[in-house]
Amino acid sequence: MTDINAYEETPEAQFGDYVALLKPRVMSLVVFTAFVGLWIAPGEVHPFIAFCSILFIALGGGASGALNMWYDRDIDAIMNRTQSRPIPAGRVEGSEALGLGIVLSVISVMMLGLVANWFAAAFLAFTIFFYAVIYTVWLKRWTPQNIVIGGAAGAFPPMIGWACATGGITVESLLMFALIFFWTPPHFWALALFMKEDYHKAGVPMLTVTHGRPTARRHIFAYTLVLAPFAIGLGLTSVGGPLYMAVAVVLNAAFIRGGWQILRRSEEQAVADGFAVERQVFKLSLYYLFLHFLALLVQSWIGGW
Amino acid sequence: MGLRTEHEIHGRRRSRNIGLGIVLLCFVALVFALTVVKVRQGDMMEAFDHQPRVSLIPAEAEDAAAAPEVAE
Known part of the structure; x- marks a missing residue:
């Protein structure tokens, strides 16, 4: 017997729901500032290497966005502004966001290391850690200075872009x-x-x-x-x-x-x-x-x- | 005909499958293009395997190794 109702319990997300987990609007700021940091740095970078570097910096930023959505799924469900995000809306499960965040973090850091250099890759790894753990898990719910220190995560991308081109700070x-x-x-x-x-x-x-x-x-x-x-x-x-x-x-x-x-x-x-x-x-x-x-x-x- | 009816869930699943397929194809193309660029830039293309490769031994070392033979 066909039992179509069995499906309705499991959330089946569209592709776009996974894209939404990566916070595309935040990503656009990361792309722009990282691009400027890379472009104005001294030294020649092959355009394709530059493109790939920005792409994987953006992917790392997206991965930290997914980790943030996984951890904040409880408060996202309360606030009006965030209720339609994939997890509180029930389209994606929390564990999926966690898995996606971790996998994309690893991919983006490894690929940035291969594309540009390992200093930039380590810097990206640190930025993801800073946003997902220091800001989201630790500071955000603890102190009203959360956005001051958390703002550092948003301030790293031009430094990573610069590091891609120069290998340093x-x-x-x-x-x-x-x-x-x-x-x-x-x-x-x-x-x-x-x-x-x-x-x-x-x-x-x-x-x-x-x-x-x-x-x-x-x-x-x-x-x-x-x-x-x-x-x-x-x-x-x-x-x-x-x-x-x-x-x-x-x-x-x-x-x-x-x-x-x-x-x-x-x-x-x-x-x-x-x-x-x-x-x-x-x-x-x-x-x-x-x-x-x-x-x-x-x-x-x-x-x- | 009940079995052929397409549930809305199948549309969402298809969007996911096609999307992931496109992402993976793009990733393959990207790695290939990256390889071409890196090779053209003259980046190191081979590393030591289980034993030193002749092509990777620095030139000075080869000269030093060759010198005693000349002396003999």
């Missing part, structure tokens, strides 16, 4: 790291100010809730001040130039101004205009990072100092 790659690292807190907390406090309800401590919104405003402004010297300092290195410098000065001035406006506002003012300034600064933060890296890319094409 230099002041330029460290400054590219600092640019993303110190950009993450103001970017995220500006979002946290106008976003619903979903995260906190799900058990992820957020600065806006644990220390209050005025504290978050002070932190945003402080980080925009810390960020500026690193962003402008990058312009003084071998990868900088007049164009990058002009872009960095304008964007940092605008970002500090935004941070100052956020600091000066009271909660009442913010609620009155529907968090207009906070939304504007969040939007600016997206352009901030994109334009800095774009400027580095264009500067390397037209030649630097």
